[in-house]
Amino acid sequence: MLSRIAESLFWIGRYTERADGTARIVDVLRLQLLEDPGADETLASNTVLSVIMGLPWDGEATFSEVSTALVFDRANAGSITGAWFAARENARRARETLSTELWEGINTTWHRWNGFGRTVATERHLSWARERAALISGIADSTMRHDEAWDFLVLGRSLERADMTARLVATGAMPRGGAPWSVVLSSCGAQQAFMRSQRGLLSDDAAAAFLVLDREFPRSVFFALSEAERRLAALSPAPDERIGVSDEARRQLGRIRTSLEFRSTADVINDLPAQMLRVQAAVMASSLAIAGRYFQSGPLTTWTKDGVL
Structure with missing residues (x-):
């Protein structure tokens, strides 16, 4: 597969999931302000913008400013509008590989x-942004061959989902300006799945553990990291490596996944904000390793009448 096509598919997966994840994060803030009349709008809005999403922000933010920055700002690839625009541009570049329906x-x-x-x-x-992201993911899974093209798309989706769920979990772990865990669960679409697994008993620690560590819930951090590892293994089956792992992207994801899987649940929960930052750092490092291995890093070859530039 051409590297430019692989890169476009990877970013279609990421940007579609980013639109979904950003919508969920903004919805956490919206519900928090609606359900708690005593909530500090400025503190909660600043927390979402600067702490959760990492945007440089000076002054006292409001929900209206959060909407502008994270929903409607086309120049910001982290906003819903910016993500939809970037997803469409990447889809145009990979048009011959995508199914017509996608x-x-x-x-x-x-x-x-x-x-x-x-x-x-x-x-x-x-809600519309979340529904369209789910629709696009479903169309991709049901109309594309599950070959390398699909692997790259799902790889991008899984990395973005791990990052976005980590950010959502961080909103619940904030001592000040954070959202209630019931709101975080609802915005992750996890309320019913969590209640079924816990037989209706809601506690903050159990909710955090579910969103981070559950092996069967597709939006948990652990599930998304594991799925990304599976796609990397499918793209580049490892030879008989007797020492270590040569794939840097898999190594980064494997390290953070095992740090979640083999630590006690209490240790993970007690160290939750720092652990979620490590998840985000691992996703970024893995993404850079994927780009270095699979995607074109130099300028595109240009053909002229005098030869190749």
Whole structure:
């Protein structure tokens, strides 16, 4: 597969999941402010912008400013609008590899999203973004051959999901300005799955453990990291390596996954904010290793009448 096609598929997966994850993070803030009249809007908004999403922010933020930065700002690839735009641009570059249904799903999403208002993010904006991301992922899984192209798309999706769930978990782990765990569970689409697994007993530690460590819930950090490792193994089956792991991306993901899997649950929960930062760092390191191995790092070859530039 051409490296430019592989890179586009990888980023389609990431940007689609980023639109979904950003919608969930903003929805956590929206629900927190609605359900708790005493919540400090400035503190919670600053926490989301600067601490959770890592945006440089001076001054006292409001939910309206969060909406502008994380929902409607096309120049910000971390916003929903920026993510949909980038996903469509990558889909155009990989048009010959995508199924017709997948291209139409991404293209239609971008054009319909532009028809929404650009004021303050509402439940309609955020739920629609989540539904379209789920639709696009479902179309990809059901209409593409599960070959290398699909592996790259799911790899990008899984890395982004691990990162975004880690950020969502961090909102619940914040001592000040954080959201209640019930809100975080709902925004992850995990409320019913969690209640079934815990027989209806809700506690903060159990909710955090579920979102981080559950082996069967597809949005848990552990599940997403494991899925990314499986896609990397499918893309490059390891030879008989008797010492270590040569694939740097798999090594980064394996280290953080095992640090979650083989530590006691209590240790993970007690160290939750720092552990989620390590997850985000591992995802970034893995993404850079994937880019260095599979994607074109130099300028594109240009053909002229005098030869190749």
